[in-house]
Amino acid sequence: MKITGIEVFSRYVRWREWLFIRVSTDEGLHGWGEASTSDRGQAVVGAIKHFTPRLLGRDPSAIELIWRDLYTGWRGGPVVNSAISAIDGALWDLQGKRLGEPIWKLLGGPIRHKVRVYAGGISRWLDSVSDHVDGSIRARKEGYRGVKVNPFGSPGQRSETESLRFSEELVRGIRDANGLDFEIYLECAERLTPRIAIEASHMFQPFRPVWMEEPIPTGNTKAMCSLARQMSVPIACGEKMFSRQDFRELLEGEGAAFIQPDLTHAGGITEVLKIAAAADTYFVQIAPHNSGGPISAAMAMQIAAVSPNFYVLETAQPEYELRCTVGGEAMEIHSGYMHLSNKPGLGIPDLDLTALEEEAHGDEPVYAWRAFSE
Secondary structure, three states, X not given: OOEEEEEEEEEEEOOEEEEEEEEEEOOOOEEEEEOOEOOOHHHHHHHHHHHHHXXXXXXXXXXXXHHHHHHOXXXXXXXXXXXXXXXXXXXXXXXXXXXXXXXXXXXXXXXXXXXXXXXXXXXXXXXXXXXXXXXXXHHHHOOOOEEEEXXXXXXXXXOHHHHHHHHHHHHHHHHHHHOOOOEEEEEOOOOOOHHHHHHHHHHHHHHOOOEEEOOOOOOOHHHHHHHHXXXXXXXXXXXXXXXXXXXXXXXXXXXXXXXXXXXXXXXXXXXXXXXXXXXXXXXXXXXXXXXOOHHHHHHHHHHHHHOXXXXXXXXXXXXXXXXXXXXXHHHOEEXXXXXXXXXXXXXXXXXXXXXXXXXXXXXXXXXXXXXXXX
């Protein structure tokens, strides 16, 4: 079997770009990969096109060799590693289809047959405490065992004192409305200083959130490790780390209780499997970042199935129906779980891209949390 073509499909979906690739072969099989991004999507398209001549004519089963060939040289970063992630996912999908087996079986077989998920994205466009509380109740009634919310809002939206008061009221409200068994995940989106992160963690502790995610900006791993020793709530981070080398200092410095590599950016299944194994040696749990489309979720499911230290998988609740329409039954959530597909490869025979034709398209908007204000 030889690779004969690589096609790229991108479409703006509500708040980000869904970016898929299809790798075709001379035997009629094709595999799907994904590198969806909320920033620099067209740069990733350029990187995939740059890699394409180096892939044509090659045996797609040489997944590790191809990964190293693409990574070695001018390496790393979000653009290059996102392109590699999409290619890697498609090659694994092809390998499974070629052998007639799901990827999780090729990776050693499942530790679990169903994967616990939480509802992410419920904070989008919600302003009041009651909005967030009502959103958490809806998610619980839909079967989710937990939700992720951003209690701090956009930069400059509130003063420090107002932000702390609002976030305490919000988290208290979700806990009171849903009981002690309901999990609360706090998205900080890199918006806090270490001082405020520490104060907020002490304030949140009585409500037992699972984690505070990305409390300070990514890039200074030493600062994150120092912060972890002063927090009263565990830290989760890693969605903007793109290889096992990026995670090494974080793991060695005990900077997080949960790591969140994104399958569409951190080197795909090949690399994230190694990241998960490295984390397991430090007793750190893995909770893949997963805010993209159906191939992203299917790639993450393979890691969740076989990793002993898997904890929970993110799903973007507002796009749930669209993911099911585009990706099929493998995307369905029942009573807070996604179930492993027994179909070959990623478990998605094909994508229904016609469902995206009615979605808005055009240039990515400038989001409020990226804009500087005077």
